[in-house]
Amino acid sequence: MKNSNLIIILKKELKELFRDKKSLAMIIIIPLMIPLIVIGMSALFEAQMNKDVSKYNRIGFSYELSEEESNLALNMNIEVINGTEEELEQKYNNKEIDLYVTKDNTTYILNYDESENSSYASKLVESFYNTYKTYLQQSYLQEHEIDGNEVLNIITINTKIIEKENNNFFANYIKNYAFLFIMMAITVSATYPATDATAGERERGTLETLLTFPIKSRDIIVGKFLSVSFSSAITGLLSLALAITSLIIVKNMFTIYEGINTLFSLVSIIFAIVVIIAYSLFISGLCIAIASKSKTFKEAQSALTPLNFISFFPGMIAFMMNIQGSLLISIMPFLNFTVIFTDINSGIFKISHVLLMILSTIIYISLVLTYIIRQYKSEKVLFMK
């Protein structure tokens, strides 16, 4: 059999991997973080949405309110606190009031910082003065025997929200972050087996034994690469399954998902699986290349730590800046995987982007593997100084 040695190495690596408790824990425990993140973020958004803003109603006034203003304040549940500007400033700094208003002739000044409490209070007070302003305008027009409704409603503005499938900020936000965490989980789960299979094997002294066997360096490296890719792909697919399940669960748990379809279509699941497998292969090759250059297990782990951040940040930036997929982005490592993920979430399925991503990943992996194979042909792999 032509590739029998490759299969022997692959079997050996997988046996070692699945017998090692730490590796197993990495493969299984990391995906369990995904439901926690999805549920946690949903709960956070729900809390934010349902926040009782009426309690941010302690408003200071440096002038005596008119009867109309007092009635309006009572109707709008505003707690009126009177005082001089200095007293109100003092109370504001002591957090006894959420905002205070000063007056200069017909100009009203709302004094507040950009804290969350004051922002809610400012909206309340703006609404209060808009209502009061309308009241004054109508009174003035009535005094001059002019139909207030005709003047004030000279034009009418109505808003109509266009219903779009999956056009829900929260659902997309959580779905995108779930995908980013899947990528991070794949990276984290690739680093340990990659380190163990290269620097770990050297440190334990078994690499010398392996190199005395009549096996080509190519078979050794490809065998190790496939085993690491296999374990990280399992983590990725497990994470995807848990992300999908979590989104189904949170739909029934939280009101923010009302009327929103959190389900993934079959096409998006297939696309996501392709991206997960491609990313697992890419990151495994990269991890093995970096770890095999390290003298010790510890050194390899330190060298691989930045990869966890690199795998997360391009996606986060792409998501925040709303970067859309393009042919160029499809060949940019790291960014291509995350942008295709966000496109999938937005219901955009571009076969050309996915094919380019696969092709470029194959090229990157081939380059990385060629580099490692060359390294394993040299004695330096055993006797690194």
Next chain:
Amino acid sequence: MIEVQNLSKKFIRNKTKKEKEEFYADKDISFTAQNGEIIGILGPNGAGKTTLLRMLAGILEPTTGSISFDELTYEHDEIAIKKSIAYLSGNTKLYDTFSAHEILKMCCNIYQVPKDIQDKRIKEIVELLKMSTFEHNKIANLSTGQTQRVNLARCLIHNPQYYILDEATTGLDIISSQIILNFIKEEKTASKTILYSTHYMEEAENICDRVIMINKGKIISTGTPEEIKVRTKTTNLRDAFFALTGSDTYEE
């Protein structure tokens, strides 16, 4: 037949924190080893024995010189040579999570031992090296001696023509050590070529047909143990070594 010609290996080491220097672990080593011969490679720690044997096993690349196994060279026939040799050092490690049986099975597959005779071959070796009590135990749970016997067993699995044994008995108990020495003697009768490095001079005197004494990377004497003793007018190889080096200690 193994033929080694003008073999040298240069390394770079730190002289001071900033300065580096080149040094030869082995320099101009030449010898031949015929089939059915046990050649002892003798010398103190740091003499260059391990570097020499690692070059012969294909783990290290020589800086200059050549090695051939029945006219096969590493440049052109690496896999063919590795199929015909067995390399065992005192530092050779095995996979902790595997049992002895699993390791032997894996080696059978690597060396392409036919499937139908693999179990029979493993059974023979297990009996020969008295491994039946721990055959299915994980390597992590075995003693040093037992692990080294598994190591020797994996070397035997493909019935190699050449044995490269580097300090194979170092640190072993008497029983494990004797099993290995008996095995070496038996393989000689089967016309195998054995290169055996040790710093136990008495052990070498008992089993080697010829010895190559190395000090500071250079051959200082070769011949049968008797020839060396006569040449140095000594009664044992240990004294012969001191006579040849003019030193009174055996450690570098």
